[in-house]
Amino acid sequence: xxxxxxxxxxxxxxxxxxxxxxxxxxxxxxxxxxxxxxxxxxxxxxxxxxxxxxxxxxxxxxxxxxxxxxxxxxxxxxxxxxxxxxxxxxxxxxxxxxxxxxxxxxxxxxxxxxxxxxxxxxxxxxxxxxxxxxxxxxxxxxxxxxxxxxxxxxxxxxxxxxxxxxxxxxxxxxxxxxxxxxxxxxxxxxxxxxxxxxxxxxxxxxxxxxxxxxxxxxxxxxxxx
Numbered sequence: 001x002x003x004x005x006x007x008x009x010x011x012x013x014x015x016x017x018x019x020x021x022x023x024x025x026x027x028x029x030x031x032x033x034x035x036x037x038x039x040x041x042x043x044x045x046x047x048x049x050x051x052x053x054x055x056x057x058x059x060x061x062x063x064x065x066x067x068x069x070x071x072x073x074x075x076x077x078x079x080x081x082x083x084x085x086x087x088x089x090x091x092x093x094x095x096x097x098x099x100x101x102x103x104x105x106x107x108x109x110x111x112x113x114x115x116x117x118x119x120x121x122x123x124x125x126x127x128x129x130x131x132x133x134x135x136x137x138x139x140x141x142x143x144x145x146x147x148x149x150x151x152x153x154x155x156x157x158x159x160x161x162x163x164x165x166x167x168x169x170x171x172x173x174x175x176x177x178x179x180x181x182x183x184x185x186x187x188x189x190x191x192x193x194x195x196x197x198x199x200x201x202x203x204x205x206x207x208x209x210x211x212x213x214x215x216x217x218x219x220x221x222x223x224x225x
Contacts, residue, residue, distance in 0.1 A: 019106055
């Protein structure tokens with residue numbers, strides 16, 4: 001299991017790399033958010049520890065959650081209870097203040113990793129609708145006689161959520177909660193961008209979609225209502 005440590009502090013890097021190893025994972029380190037998130041589809045990780053001083057923790061968590069849905073631990077300086085809850089609402093799975101406990105970090109890392117991989121894609125059945133087929137084990141989608149296309153983690157979760165709820169109008173906030181795993185108020189642009197990327201892969205005409213249709217001011221629906 002690969003863990004990505006994103007930190008701009010040398011002491012955090014040395015200490016947290018050891019924590020990751022003690023948790024039984026392979027540590028990969030980055031010193032800023034941009035590059036690892038740009039390469040996420042090609043070089044994903046199974047776990048993230050975010051220990052940046054800049055940008056602000058909340059902004060960093062939101063940036064990570066736009067791309068990744070893996071367990072996320074955030075290391076911060078002292079914050080208020082309200083700030084702590086806001087980070088959890090934004091998508092952090094656990095927040096630890098400096099100075100932090102290596103023992104607790106190792107323990108939480110093991111628990112979060114166990115929960116994340118308790119149900120694998122291989123246990124999910126194939127889903128199909130008309131000419132579209134979603135293969136969870138391979139994380140691919142196929143339309144008609146076209147070649148299967150690889151989906152990113154977020155694209156897969158979005159399409160799986162929509163297909164499982166076929167014929168139901170899903171509000172944007174509900175989609176965010178199912179796909180990203182946190183409360184989604186105010187994230188319409190985030191969902192819209194992911195919907196557009198997915199339409200480019202599955203729709204014969206993305207400008208006139210037949211699978212994923214927009215319900216104005218509400219959300220989206222897959223298939224016929």
